[in-house]
Amino acid sequence: MKRKYIIIISLIILAFVLILIFTGKGKKSDSVLVAEVEKGRFEVLVTTTGELQAKESVEIRGPQGLRNRRLGIREVKIIDLVPEGTVVDSGDYVARLDKTETLTKLKDAEDELEKRKSEYIKTKLDTAMKLKQARNELIDLEFAVEEKKIAMKESKYEPPTTQRQAKYDFQKAKRQLKQAKENYQLQVEQAEAEMKEATINLDKQQRTRDKMAELVQQFTIYAPQPGMVIYERNWNGEKQKEGSTISPWNLTVATLPDLSTYISKTYVNEIDISKVNRGQNVRIKVDAFPNRKYTGKVTEVANVGQELKSTGAKVFEVIITMNESDSIIRPAMTTTNKIVTSRFNDVKYLPLETIFQKDTMSVVYTVGREIKQVELGIANENHIIVEEGLKEGEEVYLTVPEDKDNFKFVSLDS
Numbered sequence: 242m243k244r245k246y247i248i249i250i251s252l253i254i255l256a257f258v259l260i261l262i263f264t265g266k267g268k269k270s271d272s273v274l275v276a277e278v279e280k281g282r283f284e285v286l287v288t289t290t291g292e293l294q295a296k297e298s299v300e301i302r303g304p305q306g307l308r309n310r311r312l313g314i315r316e317v318k319i320i321d322l323v324p325e326g327t328v329v330d331s332g333d334y335v336a337r338l339d340k341t342e343t344l345t346k347l348k349d350a351e352d353e354l355e356k357r358k359s360e361y362i363k364t365k366l367d368t369a370m371k372l373k374q375a376r377n378e379l380i381d382l383e384f385a386v387e388e389k390k391i392a393m394k395e396s397k398y399e400p401p402t403t404q405r406q407a408k409y410d411f412q413k414a415k416r417q418l419k420q421a422k423e424n425y426q427l428q429v430e431q432a433e434a435e436m437k438e439a440t441i442n443l444d445k446q447q448r449t450r451d452k453m454a455e456l457v458q459q460f461t462i463y464a465p466q467p468g469m470v471i472y473e474r475n476w477n478g479e480k481q482k483e484g485s486t487i488s489p490w491n492l493t494v495a496t497l498p499d500l501s502t503y504i505s506k507t508y509v510n511e512i513d514i515s516k517v518n519r520g521q522n523v524r525i526k527v528d529a530f531p532n533r534k535y536t537g538k539v540t541e542v543a544n545v546g547q548e549l550k551s552t553g554a555k556v557f558e559v560i561i562t563m564n565e566s567d568s569i570i571r572p573a574m575t576t577t578n579k580i581v582t583s584r585f586n587d588v589k590y591l592p593l594e595t596i597f598q599k600d601t602m603s604v605v606y607t608v609g610r611e612i613k614q615v616e617l618g619i620a621n622e623n624h625i626i627v628e629e630g631l632k633e634g635e636e637v638y639l640t641v642p643e644d645k646d647n648f649k650f651v652s653l654d655s
Contacts, residue, residue, distance in 0.1 A: 274640055275608060276592050280633040283590050285583035285621045287516055289559070291507030291576045293527070295498025296562060299466055300473070301335050303492040304459035311449055312456065314343060316486040319494060325472045325480075326571070329464040329497075336494050338460040338487070347457060350450040357439075357446040364439040368432035375425045382418040389414040468497030471572045477550070498572050503563045505537065505576045508549070508556035516582040517542055523561050524579040527570050537563040539580060583619060589627045595637045596625060602652075608636040612650045629653055 307314055318339040329335060389411035396407035464470075472480040473493045481487075481494055505525060509517050519542055525535040541560035549556055561578055595605050602614050618626030630653055631637070642648070 274638055275636045276595050276639055278589050278591055278627065278631045278633055278635045278637070280587065280589045283585040283588050283619075283621070283624065283626055284581050285516070285619055287509060287513045287580040287582055288622065289507040289509055289578045289580070291505035291561065291578050293503050293570060293572055293574045293576060294506050295471075295496070295500060295572055296502040296504045298471070298496040298498040299468065300493045301462060301464060301470070301495045301497060303338060303462060303487045303494055304456050305492070306452055306456040306459065307487070307492060308489045309452055309456075312453055313346065314456075314489070316488045317342070317460075318486050319481065319483055322472075322481070322483050322494070323470055325470060325495075325573075327470045329468065329470055331464055331466050333464045334461070335464050335470060336462040338462070340457055340460050343453065343457050343460070347450070347453045350446070350453045354443075354446045354450045357443040361439040361443045364435050368435055371428060372425075372432055375421075375428050379418070379421050379425055382414070382421050386411070386414045386418050462494060464497065466497060469500070469572075470495050471498055500572075501566050503566070503570065503572075504540070505561040505563065505578055507559050507561060507576075507578055509559050509580075511546060511555045511557065514542070514546075514557045514559075517557075517559060517580055518582075522581045524581070525561065525563060526577045528575045528577060530569060533567070533569075535563055535565050535567070537561045537578075585619075585626065588618070589631060589633055590624045591627055591631070591637065592623060592639065593620060593625055594639045597641060605631065605637040606642055606645060606648060607631075608638070610648050612645065612648045613637075614650075614652045616653060 303317065306312065307317065319336055320339045321337040323329070323335055389407070393404075393407040393411040396404045399407070472482065472495050474480055475485065475491065479485075487494060505523075517539060519539050521539045523537040523539060525537050527533060527535065538561065539559060540562045541558075543558040546555045546557045548554070559580075561580075591605070596615070596617065597604055597606070599612065599614075603617050604612050604614050607613055613630050615630035616628040618628050620626070
């Protein structure tokens with residue numbers, strides 16, 4: 242009898258355990274497959290990845306003389322650069338540029354300067370010789386005029402024909418002298434012009450040589466003020482480094498950022514850019530410090546898109562200014578930005594997975610075994626607003642029930 246009771250009790254316990262197991266599984270299944278209509282604040286977010294940059298910074302630039310077109314230097318290589326993140330004081334060494342091409346051009350400029358000097362001296366001597374010769378000719382012509390004048394006076398005792406000839410010779414000599422004086426004046430002006438041109442060419446080449454020599458001395462670059470060195474990105478998005486080049490169009494080697502105010506520079510795809518506007522609030526997370534939260538605002542939205550080289554996708558640059566400053570964050574850290582493009586208070590919403598299509602209608606499958614037509618509003622990444630068709634707290638399935646054909650259809654007009 243005692244054994245019989247033990248068996249009965251054991252069977253009761255086993256049945257109770259089985260009930261608990263199957264009941265637990267059912268609840269777990271229900272919790273996974275069912276969602277409840279919630280009501281409250283609803284946000285539409287655009288999530289992007291960005292990079293921290295200082296809002297304001299001072300550029301560490303190469304020599305301004307590279308922009309002098311007469312020097313003819315198109316680009317210069319960086320042969321040494323302090324590590325990124327180096328803290329420098331004003332006047333500290335930052336980088337060194339390759340002088341090879343510039344030294345070659347300096348030598349060419351010095352050779353050209355010597356050539357201009359020789360041309361200047363030659364022009365000076367030539368013009369002096371020509372003017373001296375012209376002055377001697379004037380002196381000879383003046384003597385000739387005096388001779389002809391004397392001869393004319395003495396011819397008054399000669400026959401009329403001889404007198405007329407003497408007078409003609411005197412007038413001719415006077416005309417020659419006058420013409421020679423005019424020619425001499427033109428020669429003086431021509432000599433002055435030649436000397437002026439030679440002087441200009443010499444001075445110009447002297448300045449070119451001096452600028453080139455000055456430029457060579459500027460190929461060691463120093464910090465203009467205290468700060469942390471952050472490498473500059475060039476036109477294709479790559480950071481400047483040893484072996485990179487700077488050009489007259491972009492002389493920046495690195496920057497010294499003001500770490501009191503940061504921006505997150507990010508890109509939004511062409512599908513979502515219409516949702517993003519200046520002034521929108523942003524929730525920011527610095528990936529290196531996931532437990533810290535920051536906020537910001539959209540301050541710039543590009544009007545023209547660009548193509549990302551890595552993906553070929555068309556994106557638009559967006560600048561987000563952070564509201565907070567933090568000593569632990571640094572430029573170039575990556576951020577996850579959630580831009581709040583729309584916000585609704587006291588609205589009903591469901592997970593996107595609960596919405597299905599029946600013909601041209603949007604429907605849900607309720608736990609009450611009904612197929613309910615719903616009118617939907619705006620969606621975000623995970624949820625969608627329910628305008629009509631459901632009440633707060635109603636439960637709907639996340640998947641289509643196997644026995645959906647036994648569910649009752651309820652339209653919005655019901």
